[in-house]
Amino acid sequence: MRVVVIGKGHRFLEIARTFARKRYPVTAVSPDPTTAVELSSLDVPVVNGPLESVDLLQSRIVLDRQDLVIAAVDDAALLRTVIQRLVAQGTAAAITAVTSGEGASLQREFPEVDVRNEDLRGEGELHAILHKAATIRRVRRLRELANGARRLLILIFGNPDPDALASAIALKGLLRKNPDQMTVAYTGEVGRLENRAMMRMLSISAIPYEASMLASHEVIACVDCQPSFFTLQPAPRFDIVIDHHPRAIGPEAPFTDIRPRTGATSAILTEYYMQTGERMSRRVATALYYGLKVDTNNFQRSLAEEDIAALKFLYGHADKHLVRKIELSQFTANTLDYFGIALLRKRVVRDLVFAHLGLVESADVCVHIADFFMRMNEISWVIVGGIAGGRLVVVFRCDGYQKHAGRLAESAFAAIGSAGGHRTMARAEIELERVRDQVAGPSNETVEEFLVNRLAPHLRQVRRLQAEGSPPPRPVAPTRTK
Numbered sequence: 001m002r003v004v005v006i007g008k009g010h011r012f013l014e015i016a017r018t019f020a021r022k023r024y025p026v027t028a029v030s031p032d033p034t035t036a037v038e039l040s041s042l043d044v045p046v047v048n049g050p051l052e053s054v055d056l057l058q059s060r061i062v063l064d065r066q067d068l069v070i071a072a073v074d075d076a077a078l079l080r081t082v083i084q085r086l087v088a089q090g091t092a093a094a095i096t097a098v099t100s101g102e103g104a105s106l107q108r109e110f111p112e113v114d115v116r117n118e119d120l121r122g123e124g125e126l127h128a129i130l131h132k133a134a135t136i137r138r139v140r141r142l143r144e145l146a147n148g149a150r151r152l153l154i155l156i157f158g159n160p161d162p163d164a165l166a167s168a169i170a171l172k173g174l175l176r177k178n179p180d181q182m183t184v185a186y187t188g189e190v191g192r193l194e195n196r197a198m199m200r201m202l203s204i205s206a207i208p209y210e211a212s213m214l215a216s217h218e219v220i221a222c223v224d225c226q227p228s229f230f231t232l233q234p235a236p237r238f239d240i241v242i243d244h245h246p247r248a249i250g251p252e253a254p255f256t257d258i259r260p261r262t263g264a265t266s267a268i269l270t271e272y273y274m275q276t277g278e279r280m281s282r283r284v285a286t287a288l289y290y291g292l293k294v295d296t297n298n299f300q301r302s303l304a305e306e307d308i309a310a311l312k313f314l315y316g317h318a319d320k321h322l323v324r325k326i327e328l329s330q331f332t333a334n335t336l337d338y339f340g341i342a343l344l345r346k347r348v349v350r351d352l353v354f355a356h357l358g359l360v361e362s363a364d365v366c367v368h369i370a371d372f373f374m375r376m377n378e379i380s381w382v383i384v385g386g387i388a389g390g391r392l393v394v395v396f397r398c399d400g401y402q403k404h405a406g407r408l409a410e411s412a413f414a415a416i417g418s419a420g421g422h423r424t425m426a427r428a429e430i431e432l433e434r435v436r437d438q439v440a441g442p443s444n445e446t447v448e449e450f451l452v453n454r455l456a457p458h459l460r461q462v463r464r465l466q467a468e469g470s471p472p473p474r475p476v477a478p479t480r481t482k
């Protein structure tokens with residue numbers, strides 16, 4: 001990456017020095033004949049000439065999209081002229097304008113220019129300026145890719161969650177393309193009631209994926225996932241990948257932004273808007289805020305820099321009452337009945353609540369009940385099992401203090417199904433077919449025994465349960481007494 005610093009005066013020299021000291025290849029452009037002397041110790045080539053007629057090409061400075069031009073001119077009118085010329089000359093590089101005065105009108109006039117009115121001496125500012133230039137480049141690249149196609153498909157892997165849905169509509173909003181030419185599709189199904197509520201209340205249109213979409217859309221993006229996640233036949237060829245999951249091995253797309261340390265893809269999309277000054281609608285802000293909130297478990301998981309910056313921005317723009325309304329859309333009357341079953345079937349040992357619910361309408365029921373039990377006083381472990389869609393689902397919750405739910409799930413179930421998760425929440429899913437020989441019959445007691453036996457070697461409290469033996473069959477619904 002090359003850096004061209006244009007201007008004169010103290011601030012201009014400081015910026016050129018800062019970048020040169022950091023070993024960036026710097027070229028200085030200045031009318032001031034003493035500039036070469038001032039920068040001589042740093043090996044910075046200097047082009048002398050009047051700023052009013054600055055012309056990079058004529059000065060034999062050819063820049064590409066990786067490069068950065070910084071104009072540091074104190075005189076507001078002159079700075080405007082310089083920026084105007086740079087933009088008119090169509091440089092591929094990102095442009096930053098540094099002014100000591102008020103920069104708002106300049107920013108309005110040139111939305112793609114990063115206008116700053118601070119000294120650029122510290123490490124933090126340097127980082128900020130490079131970061132912003134990189135983001136502006138990224139968004140430009142995204143728009144180029146999108147504009148090269150008549151129709152664009154945004155794919156969500158599996159069941160769309162709030163982070164994926166928010167990222168999809170944020171990407172749509174960023175691309176400056178007719179909304180009718182963009183399709184959001186998912187390969188799973190809309191499960192949780194909150195997600196349905198989110199789609200309804202924020203008017204998010206997303207439809208189930210069909211293979212025919214590949215032919216009708218020239219550019220394909222995926223958000224909150226990576227190409228290797230999909231097992232579609234025929235396999236889509238992805239042009240855009242934006243995600244925060246651990247980087248998986250797979251084909252590299254022309255545009256790839258994968259940040260495994262970031263809490264949510266929503267934070268990455270928020271950054272695109274923030275850094276390019278793109279106006280964000282309240283609808284998109286609300287979706288992104290909710291996506292970030294859910295993926296970071298209410299901002300409790302360790303937050304990366306992008307997450308905090310995004311939260312700060314979104315907090316002021318999102319409709320938090322609407323978010324609350326979405327969050328409260330959790331249960332149907334049917335779900336509530338399972339709470340009754342859970343209360344009757346629960347087994348409490350020391351700080352553990354264990355409950356196997358038997359057949360449930362959806363695995364989400366186990367999640368709701370596990371979260372509910374976690375609120376009990378002096379409880380630090382909750383394990384809830386249920387059978388949905390031919391699978392035995394086990395949901396783990398713990399307080400995370402000297403405990404790791406993900407590891408417990410893995411050690412007990414990874415050998416026979418998919419299992420894993422975070423420190424405080426985890427999940428295992430086992431195809432019932434696969435454990436037919438171990439689950440002697442379909443009755444809840446044998447499944448419960450199976451779960452206890454798998455978990456006992458890994459958790460002391462479950463060994464206690466095991467020692468107690470199977471409890472006598474309990475009613476699954478309250479019985480009325482006279």
Ligand SMILES: [Mn+2]
Nearest residue numbers: 163224265295
């Ligand atoms: Mn996510």
